[in-house]
Structures are given as C-alpha cells and as structure tokens.
C-alpha cells in the first residue's frame with residue numbers, strides 16, 4: 001500500500017508518518033517513509049519548485065514507493081504534492097494508492113511556522129529573504145477533492161491523528177496468508 005500524505009508545509013505529514021511507523025511496528029507491520037525533504041536533498045536535488053518539477057518530484061517518489069509497496073511494505077510518502085495531476089498519476093500507475101489529506105488552517109500554520117518559511121513568504125516583496133513559491137501562500141495547492149482519508153491536525157490532537165491514520169492503515173493493509181512448511185521445496189538430504 002502507498003499512502004500519500006498531502007498537505008501544506010507544517011501540517012504534520014512528517015510528524016505523523018514517524019509516529020504511525022512506530023505504532024505499526026508494534027503490530028508487526030513494516031513501514032517505509034519517503035519524506036520529501038530527505039529525497040529533495042538527494043535524488044531530487046536537481047528539481048525546483050515549478051509546477052513541472054513538483055509533479056516530477058512526486059513521480060520519482062511514487063516510483064520508489066511502488067518498489068517497497070510491491071514487497072507489501074506500507075510506504076508513506078510525506079510530501080506537499082500540491083497538484084491533482086501528480087496524485088492522479090500515482091493512482092493510475094500503481095496498486096493500492098491511498099490519498100490522505102493532512103489539513104490545517106493557514107493561520108495555525110503561520111503560528112506553528114516550524115521551518116520559518118511562512119515568515120519569509122509573508123515578507124514585503126522587495127525583501128531579499130522573501131520566498132515567492134510557498135504552497136498555500138503564494139503558490140498553488142489543489143485541495144484533494146476526494147481523499148481516501150481526511151485528517152485535520154488543528155481540530156484533532158496529535159495522539160488522535162496518530163490513531164486515525166494508524167487505524168486506517170491497519171484496516172486497509174493486506175495481510176498475506178502464512179506460508180505452510182509443506183509448500184516449501186524439499187531439500188534432498
């Protein structure tokens with residue numbers, strides 16, 4: 001299963017993925033997190049924040065996710081993924097892709113400002129530190145219209161959000177039947 005956590009910066013995608021991974025480990029479900037920040041620092045560092053490059057970013061993350069997911073590892077992509085086109089492409093290309101909208105009102109995100117990005121995006125136009133392409137402020141975010149799951153991280157506490165996402169994954173995760181020893185090839189002695 002591929003879980004695409006989509007939402008604005010600071011909404012809680014990375015925080016939730018890490019906590020949910022820990023919860024899933026407790027019930028024996030293996031999880032891989034593909035975090036946009038980590039991949040942008042490595043194999044996606046050639047990409048900008050233009051529309052085409054943001055779509056290409058999700059395309060690459062989706063491809064990697066599909067490899068883990070094919071081994072029945074729950075794979076959580078934690079990336080803003082602002083464009084419906086990119087999200088739809090993953091749904092069309094791969095099995096069992098779930099879109100989860102991690103939502104939080106902009107005024108709360110400005111309050112959290114975990115990376116200081118909102119402060120910089122709201123600077124006057126002539127300021128040299130101004131960011132001109134922060135999703136939700138001065139760059140587009142296409143709200144997922146029919147997400148498989150919606151989580152509002154302002155209305156729900158962190159433990160509650162963790163519980164919602166963990167339960168969703170546990171309920172949708174494919175549990176392979178246990179292999180029986182008699183199905184194994186006999187090794188001649």
Ligand SMILES: Nc1ncnc2c1ncn2[C@@H]1O[C@H](COP(=O)(O)OP(=O)(O)OP(=O)(O)O)[C@@H](O)[C@H]1O
Nearest residue numbers: 008009010011012013014015114153156157158161
């Ligand atoms: N209910 C909640 N769920 C998730 N995070 C919450 C919640 N309430 C408060 N927070 C806080 O919001 C912040 C979310 O930051 P986080 O880095 O997870 O966002 P992000 O969506 O990964 O952003 P980015 O796209 O920039 O990577 C954290 O400081 C977290 O503690």
Ligand SMILES: [Mg+2]
Nearest residue numbers: 013014037078
């Ligand atoms: Mg993050």
